Amino acid sequence: MATDTPTRPARSDRAGVLPRRQGLAVTSWVLRQQRRAVVGWSIALAAVCAIYVGFYPAIGDQDMAQLIEGMPEGLVQALGYEGIDTAPGYLESTIFSLLGPALLLVFAIGFGARVLAGEEEDGKLELELTLPVDRRRVLLERFLAMVVQLLVLACVMVVTVVSMVLALDMDVMVANIVAGTLGPFLFVLAMGTVSLGAGASTGRKAIGLAAGAGLAVASFMADALAPLIEGGGWLENASPFAWYLGGEPLTEGVHWAGFGGLVAITVVALAVALPVFARRDLGV
Amino acid sequence: MSSLPSTATTTSPRGTAPEVVIRTDGLIKDYATGSRFRERGAVRALDGLDLEIHRGEVFGFLGPNGAGKSTMIRVLLDQLRPTSGHAEVLGVTPQRGGPGLRARIGYLPGELMMSGRSTAGDLLAHLARVRGGVGTDRIRPLAERLTLDLDKPIRGLSKGNKQKVGVVQAFMHRPELLILDEPTSGLDPLLQHEFLAMVREAQQDGATVFMSSHVLSEVELVAERVAIVRQGRIVDLDDVATLRHHAGQQVELAFAEPVDAGPFRGLPGVEDLEVDGAELRCLLRGEPDALLKVAARYRVVRWSAEDRELEDLFLDFYRVPVKGDEEVAHRGH
Numbered sequence: 001m002a003t004d005t006p007t008r009p010a011r012s013d014r015a016g017v018l019p020r021r022q023g024l025a026v027t028s029w030v031l032r033q034q035r036r037a038v039v040g041w042s043i044a045l046a047a048v049c050a051i052y053v054g055f056y057p058a059i060g061d062q063d064m065a066q067l068i069e070g071m072p073e074g075l076v077q078a079l080g081y082e083g084i085d086t087a088p089g090y091l092e093s094t095i096f097s098l099l100g101p102a103l104l105l106v107f108a109i110g111f112g113a114r115v116l117a118g119e120e121e122d123g124k125l126e127l128e129l130t131l132p133v134d135r136r137r138v139l140l141e142r143f144l145a146m147v148v149q150l151l152v153l154a155c156v157m158v159v160t161v162v163s164m165v166l167a168l169d170m171d172v173m174v175a176n177i178v179a180g181t182l183g184p185f186l187f188v189l190a191m192g193t194v195s196l197g198a199g200a201s202t203g204r205k206a207i208g209l210a211a212g213a214g215l216a217v218a219s220f221m222a223d224a225l226a227p228l229i230e231g232g233g234w235l236e237n238a239s240p241f242a243w244y245l246g247g248e249p250l251t252e253g254v255h256w257a258g259f260g261g262l263v264a265i266t267v268v269a270l271a272v273a274l275p276v277f278a279r280r281d282l283g284v
Numbered sequence: 285m286s287s288l289p290s291t292a293t294t295t296s297p298r299g300t301a302p303e304v305v306i307r308t309d310g311l312i313k314d315y316a317t318g319s320r321f322r323e324r325g326a327v328r329a330l331d332g333l334d335l336e337i338h339r340g341e342v343f344g345f346l347g348p349n350g351a352g353k354s355t356m357i358r359v360l361l362d363q364l365r366p367t368s369g370h371a372e373v374l375g376v377t378p379q380r381g382g383p384g385l386r387a388r389i390g391y392l393p394g395e396l397m398m399s400g401r402s403t404a405g406d407l408l409a410h411l412a413r414v415r416g417g418v419g420t421d422r423i424r425p426l427a428e429r430l431t432l433d434l435d436k437p438i439r440g441l442s443k444g445n446k447q448k449v450g451v452v453q454a455f456m457h458r459p460e461l462l463i464l465d466e467p468t469s470g471l472d473p474l475l476q477h478e479f480l481a482m483v484r485e486a487q488q489d490g491a492t493v494f495m496s497s498h499v500l501s502e503v504e505l506v507a508e509r510v511a512i513v514r515q516g517r518i519v520d521l522d523d524v525a526t527l528r529h530h531a532g533q534q535v536e537l538a539f540a541e542p543v544d545a546g547p548f549r550g551l552p553g554v555e556d557l558e559v560d561g562a563e564l565r566c567l568l569r570g571e572p573d574a575l576l577k578v579a580a581r582y583r584v585v586r587w588s589a590e591d592r593e594l595e596d597l598f599l600d601f602y603r604v605p606v607k608g609d610e611e612v613a614h615r616g617h
Contacts, residue, residue, distance in 0.1 A: 025413040033400050123397035127453070130361045131414045132387035282363040 026128065026141035030115060031148060038149050041107050045153055046160040048103065052094045053164035056087065064090065077227040087170045091161065092180065100157055101184040105216050108150060108192025113208030115142045117199025120283055135278045139200055143270060146192055154185040182259065183244030190240060190265035191216045197273030203282065215240070240265060302338035304372075305461055305492045306360060309334060311369035313355050313516075329355040331516035332369065337494055342487055344503030344524070345496040347513035353496040354394050356513070357465050360494075361391055374461060387415065390459035394466045394496070396450040398438045404449050405434030411453045419456030426452045429482075430475060443470040455482060462486055464495040468502050480506050504528065531592045532569035537579055538562060538586040547578050567592070 065085040068076055084093045116139060119125040128138060158181045165172050191212045199208025219241035226236035236242045243258030313330040329352045337343045347353050358364045359371050362378035362385075371378060376385055398407065405423065412420040427434050432448040441449070447470040454462060462483070468476045483493055483506045497503050503510065504524045512520040512527075520527070532555075545559035553570035568575060568589065579587075 022414060022416050025410060029410045032402065032406075036401075122399075123393075123395060124399065126363070126393050126397070127391075127411070127450075128414070129363060130386055130389070130391045130393075131411065132383040132416075133414055134383050279365075281365060283358075 022133070024141055024144065026133065026138055027144045027148070030142055030145040034111075034145070034149060038152055041103070041153055042156045045100070045103055046156050048099050049095055049157055049160040050164055052099060053091065053161055053168065053170075056090050056170065057168055074228050087165075088172050088176065091165075091172060091177075095157075095161065096180045096184055100181070101188055104150065104153055104184060104188040105191055105213075107153065108146065108188045109195045109209060109212035109216065111146055111149065112192040112195030112212055113199045113205045115145065116196055116277075117203055117208045118205040120203050121205055123283065126283060129282060136274050139196075139274060139277050140270075143193065143196060146196065147189065150185060150189055150192065154181050157181050157184075183255070183262075186259050186262035186266075187219075187240060187244045190262045190269070193266045193269040197269035200273045201276040201280075203280070302340075304336050305339050305374060306335065306337040306343075306494060307370075307372045308356070308359075309370040311335075311356070311359065311371055312367045313352075313359060313364060314367045329516055330359070330366075330369075333513070333516060333518060335511060335518060335521075337492065339492050340487065340490060341509060342483060342493040342495070342503075342507045344500075344507035344510035345494060345513060346498065346500060346503065346510055347496075348498055351513045352516040353498075353513060354465055355516075357391075357394075357463055357494075357496060360463060361386065361389070387418075387457075388460050390454035390457065390462045392450045392454040392462075392464045392467050394469075396446050398441075398446055398449065400438050403435050403437055404432060404441065404445070407438055407449065408434070408453055408456070412456060415457050419458070422456040422458070423452060426456060430478060444472060444475070447471055448475070451479060451482070455486065458486075458489065458491070460491055462491055462493045462495075464493065466497055466502075467495055468497075476502075500527070500531065528591065529569060532567050533572075533589045534592050535564075535566050535568045535572070535575065535589045536587065537564040537584055539564070539579075540583040540585050543582055547581070548575070551575055551578060 068084060084090050116125070125138075129135060158178055161177050161181075162174055164170075165174070165177065194215050195208040195212030197208075198211035199205055202208070219239045222235045222239035223242040226232040226239070226242070229235065240262055243261045244255065311330050311333040312328065314326040314328050317325045317327055331352075333352070333356060345353055345356070355364065359366055360373050360378055362382070365379065373381060373385060374388060378385065400407075402410075404427075408423045408427075409420065412418065412423065424434070426432075427448070430448045430451060432445060432452065436445070438446070438449070451467070451471075454464065464483075468479055471479060483495070487493060487506075493506070495503055495507070500510070504527075507524055509521065509523050510527050511518050520530075522530070532553075539562045542561045543559060543564065545557060545564075548554060548557055548559065548564065548566070551574045553568050553572075554566050554575055555569065556565075556567040558565045564579075566575070572589070
């Protein structure tokens with residue numbers, strides 16, 4: 001190289017200057033694009049939660065107890081309906097272990113796979129990745145956009161359920177509703193991050209979807225089938241789905257060990273995806 | 285120390301080599317094909333590409349679709365990592381240069397994919413924000429110059445208007461290196477003219493411009509040097525005038541009465557001669573003098589001489605099935 005060149009053009013003085021005051025430009029841009037989607041999901045989630053909480057007084061504790069008596073014990077366990085004849089048990093069985101996570105999962109897994117791998121496949125990520133921003137930062141800022149949206153949806157869930165519970169004068173502790181929402185939130189965030197990470201690592205949206213949805217379904221199956229299998233305790237212990245339900249948050253509050261496990265999934269998914277995404281070829 | 289202030293951005297001091305802005309040495313890029321379920325293989329998109337582009341020049345990178353132009357550009361922008369060989373942009377490899385290097389580059393993708401409800405202005409403001417706000421003040425004047433409506437939603441924009449968005453974001457931060465992939469596709473002739481003026485201004489500003497195209501006419505008005513790439517290799521590298529000379533002209537002459545092909549055969553610069561009754565067609569390279577003097581013996585009723593398109597030039601390369609350097613030799617100088 002011509003290191004002995006006496007003069008260098010003045011423009012080179014700007015060499016390698018990284019932009020300052022970038023802020024969270026990528027996160028805020030993604031969130032702007034998602035505004036309508038988040039509003040739509042919020043309405044759907046609030047409606048479903050309100051309808052299910054609203055059913056409770058109409059069905060009543062007695063009817064529920066009778067319903068369970070008529071069902072085989074195995075089915076009751078598989079559905080997680082053991083405690084459905086109390087108000088917290090009913091909320092847990094319907095909203096917090098089934099419909100809430102199911103709706104949030106569809107959102108998180110879909111978003112996780114689309115926001116990186118999907119946009120890459122569509123060619124929409126190309127411009128952003130040729131800007132002065134590190135690839136890992138792009139991944140993390142897009143992850144952050146997922147966290148923010150899931151937080152919004154979790155808040156919608158809490159606010160809806162708390163208002164309904166207060167309006168119907170049900171016997172559920174507000175603090176436990178928050179704890180009960182934290183579980184699905186962390187579970188769904190973990191599955192969404194697996195989607196995001198698998199998509200980012202491979203550049204294939206389909207692989208992201210399959211990874212997130214596959215893990216979520218496997219978790220659910222393991223948790224549902226474990227009680228039916230002789231010595232199936234290990235299966236339940238291995239299921240992230242059981243990790244957040246294990247403590248029965250709506251009756252007992254936060255179950256920290258399980259939540260820690262869910263956070264660990266999220267962290268590992270990111271930790272694996274970041275170096276792979278930073279190293280691989282893009283858009284091929 | 286080499287930090288003496290200098291205004292010499294387009295020319296280097298007499299006697300020293302010009303500063304190299306882009307350098308590739310034996311650049312090879314293979315793409316994996318197939319999947320684990322099908323037979324695996326590799327396609328060689330770049331096959332030992334050597335190139336040096338100097339500070340302040342406008343360089344045309346020409347080749348048919350699939351020749352490896354976009355692959356090369358994507359290596360320069362660190363979207364792809366070379367299989368082997370070496371690439372250097374502004375004195376650093378794209379991977380090591382990272383975001384700091386990309387801050388100094390303006391890039392116009394060949395296929396600009398954008399969608400969403402946001403307006404063109406919002407998108408450009410966002411892109412400027414990722415650049416730390418650099419270029420925000422240039423968005424409006426550039427958009428006006430290209431007659432781009434900043435208030436229209438992106439997803440409603442025509443191909444040409446999306447291309448304008450791409451041009452604005454590539455130029456807005458006054459980058460010292462512009463990498464433009466098929467820049468004028470989708471722009472109408474008036475805007476192509478405006479775009480070429482912008483390229484010239486950027487060059488006067490000291491910028492280096494690397495533009496790819498599959499048509500010579502797109503780059504010949506601004507580029508000084510042109511490389512022709514085919515199957516991942518440079519098959520010819522010349523200044524534009526020489527290349528134009530090689531390309532030659534397609535000449536057609538119509539005479540008042542049938543003529544004999546004999547006297548025209550073997551004239552200097554005349555190739556692919558066809559005489560069909562009173563019509564003569566040939567490929568002419570170099571001066572037309574000899575051809576005209578023979579033609580003047582007859583009564584010429586009509587004549588035309590058209591610059592050949594680069595596509596024809598590619599065909600020349602393709603129908604000569606020899607390898608590498610021999611091809612360049614075949615072109616002759």
